[in-house]
Amino acid sequence: MKINTAMILAAGRGERMRPLTDSIPKPLLKIRGKPLIEYHLESLKRSGYQRVIINHAWLGHQIENVLGTGKRFGLDIFYSVESQALETAGGIVKAMPLICPNSDDEMFVVINGDIFTDFDFDRLPPYLSEGIEAHLVMVNNPSHNPAGDFYFEGHRLHPNQGCKLTFSGVAVYRKNFFAQVQSGVKPLAPMLRAAINQELISAQHFTGKWADVGTPQRLNELNKKS
Numbered sequence: 001m002k003i004n005t006a007m008i009l010a011a012g013r014g015e016r017m018r019p020l021t022d023s024i025p026k027p028l029l030k031i032r033g034k035p036l037i038e039y040h041l042e043s044l045k046r047s048g049y050q051r052v053i054i055n056h057a058w059l060g061h062q063i064e065n066v067l068g069t070g071k072r073f074g075l076d077i078f079y080s081v082e083s084q085a086l087e088t089a090g091g092i093v094k095a096m097p098l099i100c101p102n103s104d105d106e107m108f109v110v111i112n113g114d115i116f117t118d119f120d121f122d123r124l125p126p127y128l129s130e131g132i133e134a135h136l137v138m139v140n141n142p143s144h145n146p147a148g149d150f151y152f153e154g155h156r157l158h159p160n161q162g163c164k165l166t167f168s169g170v171a172v173y174r175k176n177f178f179a180q181v182q183s184g185v186k187p188l189a190p191m192l193r194a195a196i197n198q199e200l201i202s203a204q205h206f207t208g209k210w211a212d213v214g215t216p217q218r219l220n221e222l223n224k225k226s
């Protein structure tokens with residue numbers, strides 16, 4: 001069954017982006033005249049996705065006002081509202097009834113709302129092999145993360161062998177990966193490291209355009225390239 005649901009993570013306060021994010025949520029900051037989050041929506045539509053869940057906290061009403069129901073993108077957009085940012089795993093768990101509303105919904109895509117990329121979502125696996133709980137898209141290490149995040153070798157992430165790459169913020173997950181996670185604030189990184197130690201995560205290396213739009217300087221650099 002083809003995955004047709006994606007979640008875009010958009011609940012962060014964007015502290016490193018201040019003062020820009022004092023009055024606008026980071027996913028609505030513009031690159032080449034278009035809100036960052038709209039690039040993801042357009043790319044998801046091109047790849048055949050139908051449903052998108054967006055979590056938000058800080059100034060989230062602005063995101064809803066701009067994107068609405070998703071009709072102008074040809075998508076069905078649903079919102080998971082957080083009174084405080086729950087971090088990645090916590091936000092996914094809270095949104096799970098929206099992400100997987102039916103018992104046969106097993107897998108979904110998650111995208112960081114603050115990345116800029118030309119990654120083609122058609123390149124993600126249509127399903128995860130038995131024994132694999134997540135599939136991460138890895139990229140070359142940027143200057144602000146020279147040590148990388150996880151070891152990549154042979155289409156898998158390993159505890160200590162291979163080359164160290166950076167997690168792009170794009171991934172496929174099984175619903176069961178989050179089954180034992182309690183509601184509330186919960187980071188994702190410790191869960192990923194534990195699963196990597198058990199060799200439960202597959203991966204791919206993407207070498208195309210990718211940027212973590214984490215600071216005003218990086219935003220300005222992207223806009224200068226337009």
